[in-house]
Amino acid sequence: xxxxxxxxxxxxxxLLFGLTQSxxxxxxxxxxxxxxxRCLVCHxxxxxGVPNMNAxxxxxxxxxxxxxxxxVKIVKNGFKDKVELDGYYYSNxxxxxxxxxxxxxxxxxxxxxxxxxxxxxxxxxAQVNNANxxxxxxxxx
Ligand code: HEC
Numbered sequence: 001x002x003x004x005x006x007x008x009x010x011x012x013x014x015l016l017f018g019l020t021q022s023x024x025x026x027x028x029x030x031x032x033x034x035x036x037x038r039c040l041v042c043h044x045x046x047x048x049g050v051p052n053m054n055a056x057x058x059x060x061x062x063x064x065x066x067x068x069x070x071x072v073k074i075v076k077n078g079f080k081d082k083v084e085l086d087g088y089y090y091s092n093x094x095x096x097x098x099x100x101x102x103x104x105x106x107x108x109x110x111x112x113x114x115x116x117x118x119x120x121x122x123x124x125x126a127q128v129n130n131a132n133x134x135x136x137x138x139x140x141x
Contacts, residue, residue: 024110024122031111034104038097039112047116055090058116062086068109068123069131075105076132102128 035043039057043049047058057063062070062085078096082089100108106128113120 027107027110027122028114030104031107031109032115034100034108035111038100039108042092042094047112047118049090050092052088053090053092054094055085055088057112058118060086060118063112064118064120068127069134071109071123072105072128072131075100075108102132 042054043057044054047056049056074094075097077098078094080093082091097105103125106123106125109123109128112118113123
């Protein structure tokens with residue numbers, strides 16, 4: 001009997017592992033769909049952007065960096081700061097996405113951080129929720 005119990009726990013562990021893996025994969029698949037409808041037109045299918053016009057996401061130190069709050073803000077509010085990004089400037093204005101839910105933002109950021117040559121961590125819903133709280137505090141000052 002004890003020997004079956006051990007096997008049962010082992011199987012449950014495998015099941016739970018498989019489940020969390022497929023939930024994570026789902027986030028990235030959903031993120032890819034969002035990318036294709038909202039971002040691809042400027043950042044391109046290969047994430048390479050358009051020289052001098054639209055910043056690349058593939059290989060960007062900011063995209064794979066730790067400042068998730070900055071990435072959330074850019075996706076939500078758009079971006080036209082014309083600051084230097086990895087040594088280059090981009091002339092286009094990025095359009096805002098005020099209608100994207102926090103979960104959708106987590107998905108699309110997870111996609112761009114793990115696609116092409118990028119190998120950074122996935123972004124969780126909790127991280128996006130926190131980032132939005134921070135942004136609201138800053139805005140209400
Ligand atoms: C209309 C074109 C356009 C669309 C659509 C667009 N972007 Fe951008 N994106 C840009 C441009 C241009 C910049 C750089 C702006 C600047 O330097 O002022 C940029 C910058 C970024 C950056 C910062 C990169 C860095 O190295 O710091 C991220 C992240 C980003 N975009 C993600 C996205 C995501 C995700 C989407 C889809 C939800 C998206 N963009 C849709 C044009 C676009």
